[in-house]
Amino acid sequence: MTVSLAEIRRSSGEVFTEGCPTRVVLDHIMSKWGVLVLLALTDGTQRWGELRREVQGISEKMLASTLRTLEADGLVSRTSYPEVPPRVEYALTDLGRELMQHMLPLVQWVAVHAGDIVPVEADAAAS
Amino acid sequence: MTVSLAEIRRSSGEVFTEGCPTRVVLDHIMSKWGVLVLLALTDGTQRWGELRREVQGISEKMLASTLRTLEADGLVSRTSYPEVPPRVEYALTDLGRELMQHMLPLVQWVAVHAGDIVPVEADAAAS
DNA sequence: TGGGTAGCTTACTTCAAAGTGGGTACCCTC
DNA sequence: GAGGGTACCCACTTTGAAGTAAGCTACCCA
Secondary structure, three states: OOOOHHHHHHHHOOOOOOOOHHHHHHHHHHOOOHHHHHHHHHOOOEEHHHHHHHOOOOOHHHHHHHHHHHHHOOOEEEEEEOOOOOEEEEEEOHHHHHHHHHHHHHHHHHHHHHHHHOOHHHHHHHO | OOOOHHHHHHHHOOOOOOOOHHHHHHHHHHOOOHHHHHHHHHOOOEEHHHHHHHOOOOOHHHHHHHHHHHHHOOOEEEEEEOOOOOEEEEEEOHHHHHHHHHHHHHHHHHHHHHHHHOOHHHHHHHO
């Protein structure tokens, strides 16, 4: 095992308690849409419309809100081009790529094992 | 970069959408108390009361609920001893340890970088 | 002038995660 | 009998993430 909670606390103090930066960041990146937007951007730079289609089910309101949050966190960059119709591109920043290097192994593990962990009912619920 | 969303989708189908097993598991392990309980158990087997003290701020209701969920997921094991007062011990299962091997690098990275990502106000809010 | 586009914002509503306050069973000590 | 302990449960309430519906901007085209 790499580290323990005790070791994390030794080096970073109290973590993941309500309202502290670590909990806030976790909530941002693991939120209903945050994880999907970050994963989509792992594939490369995308425009708003592309993200909208890639992340199925998301409303424009939630896409805007999620991107705003991740941009404020410095994990995603926004580049707007003075064109008509408007073209805005989103991409992971260096920090965002670094984050995904640590996040992808977990997300992949969950993708592979979720079927063993949660009963098929959850699957049915999603149908 | 290890994998992308496209690759995860190729191998596991639609992931992290509302209600599907992957999203449910993520919600369990990243919930307000789930992440702290799992981290606490990374330090080793613990009794109910020990967990209660280790995970500061958690109510008995939420400790019971969180442990019930993680036990149902097969990530945590519960061993009850026929003693008085009652003694119940919780530990990570093999699957739970495997999960933490993938979760700890992310959690550690977030602990180290959260201060750069989220403004100090969040810190103040936690005070 | 009315049509279109992409990319957003806002006011209000919904609902599930989490919290509160009360309770239980059993044994021990005083 | 009354107080303490551990390890939970339950009915009800709160609250914030997410959803809905409507709207907006800036520009181009016929």
